[in-house]
Every structure is written in C-alpha cells, then in structure tokens.
Amino acid sequence: MREFVYSRIVHGGESIKGLAASTGIDMRRIAAVVRLKQIEKQWAEQGKQLATPYRKAVLDMLPSFGTYHQNRGLAYENINEIHTHAYTKQQLFVPVSESRQFTREDAARAFHTRMLSPDKRMPIPELIQVEKDVISGKQSHQKSMLELQDKAAKEQVALAEKDRLAAEAEEARTNRVATDRFEFRIQDINAENVGPHGRAPTVVGWRYGVPSHDRKKGQVKIPTSVG
DSSP states (O other), X not given: OHHHHHIIIIISOOOHHHHHHHHTOOHHHHHHHHHHHHHHHHHXXXXXXXXXXXXXXXXXXXXXXXXXHHHTTOOSSOTTOOOOOGGGGSOOOOOOOTTSOOOHHHHHHHHOTTOXXXXXXXXXXXXHHHHHHHHHTSSOHHHHHHHHHHHHHHHHHHHHHHHHHHHHHHXXXXXXXXXXXXXXXXXXOOTTOSXXXXXXXXXXXXXXXXXXXXXXXXXOOSOOSXX
16 A cells, blocks of 8 residues: 555655545655655665565554555545644633524634634545535536546645745855855845844844843733634
8 A cells, every 4th residue: 555655646646635535544644655665765776674574563463554445435544634722622602693604614713713614724625525516416426536636736736836936036045155064055134124023033133132022021921813
C-alpha cells in the first residue's frame, strides 16, 4: 500500500487531497508515507543497508491497510476529523425563532464571532458537496469524486505556481555575496515599514528600541480571539 500511495503521488501526479478522498487515508499520513519512501529509495541508491527484518516484524504487529479494503470502499481512518475547540465545550442558551433555520454556521458564530463552522474547518470540505450531490440524485458518487479530484489537482497546481512565483520574487530581492566560508544574503529593508505600533514581527529589528510590554502591569497576556 505504501508503494501504491507513493506511485500515485510521485509518478501519477495526483494531489494529496484527491488521493485521501478516494482511498480514505489521512492527508498527513499520505505526506508522511511519501517522505519516508523518498528517504528509503535515496538510501537504497546510496547503498545503505535497510532494516528490512525489523520493518517486517513491526508491520506484523500493527494493523495494515491494503488494496482489499480499498476495492470494497472501506476507509482506513476518519479523514475529515476536526479538533474540538475549547470554546465549543461550553453550554449556551441562544434564543432562536421557530421560523428561522439554525445551521452550523450560526452555532459557530454563537460560540465566537470569528469561529468557523465544521464545514469550513475540516480538511476536505469538498466531501460534503459530494454527499449532497449523491443524496439529491444530482450525479453519481463516482462522478462526484472525479470532480473532486480534478478540483484538488487544479488547486495543487495553482498553489505550486504561487510558491514558485514567491520564491522567484524572494530570489530577485536577494543579493548573494559568496566568501570562502559563508554566503551572505542581503536584502533592502524599509525601516519605516514597522506597522501601526512599531512592532511588526516581519521587519528587521522589531525588538530593538521598543520596550516590551511583557512585564508591564495591566496588560492582557492571554489570547482574546480565535484567529
């Protein structure tokens, strides 16, 4: 199964989100499998000895997930599990009129004005639309999954292009000076761009010349917002 995941991502060019939706494997697990398989193949090319007997012994003791489960549509784990936020553990009394439909968006807003609903916090929110299309009879599950995978692939291509443009812009702003021991990377910095309070964390020297409020009395030092 690890070879299957690695080949689909690396050789097939499939997106992690699309593969997670089709196989029922968490996106974090897929990313970890791809990274570990790359290290394993790199070690094999370098001639390093692999602990194959140890790996087989460990895998024999752990539950495995193979193509048998995938061919029957069985999910390996819950791929859309979300973290239970501390704000949602409190009990609230929210008056709502009978004619108004109270949705998950309203429930999230009742807990906090900036809290997102579970539909937006889950790793693969597109699966909700897939289930809605299947239940309403709009289209089949297979067609909905194909649309999801196509959308995920386009998002991954757009994200890769965005990262490439950001890296090129960063490289264009950087002047490299190579010496015998080091390589100095020099960028032009605007000292006036320090934010409205002079404490912007992204500028150079934001700690210098500005007193810290960490030990001042009356300062709120606990988080006051979800964001």
